[in-house]
Amino acid sequence: MYSDGSKVIVEKELRSCENFWDQFQAAKRKAESDIVLHFRISTSGKIDLNNCHPFPADKGFWLMHNGILPVDVPKKSKINDTQIFIRDYLSELPLDNDYVRITLGRLIGGYNKIAIMAPNGNVYYINKERGRMFEDMWFSNLDWNATKRGHFLYSECYE
Secondary structure, X not given: OEEOOOOEEOOOOOOOHHHHHHHHHHHHHHOOOOOOOOOOOOOOOOOOHHHOOOEEOOOOOEEEEEOOOOOOOOOOOXXXXXXXXXXXXXXOOOOOOHHHHHHHHHHHOOOOEEEEEXXXXXXXXXXXXXXXXXXXXEEOOOHHHOOOOOOOOHHHHOO
């Protein structure tokens, strides 16, 4: 996800490294903000584009999450924990408010990390200190560097 300065632009890709890479290169040319990426492993919900991050939160904000949120996900749910969390907890909260984000950090626990992008491109992190810097990028974890967990390896996109 990235912002054009007035709204968040979202591109999703599930299976093709080439399509992902093309979308990423196009985003780098168009973005008026940081670009925030999410590579998902399935912890709940159906594996499809509807369950790929990011998800709309409220008032043009979009959200990505890493971890397993403390919410009840019904067996065979078509939506994942992040969407349930947004629906049940984040509706109409001012996500650009420091106190709201601090409270959310306490609610979700230290293992979970969230990135929120505002329409103007500001990015807010919850539990950012639990992530890792790698070169000039922030990662919610470095698991991608050690194992093939998704549909393609991050390193397969580089030639």
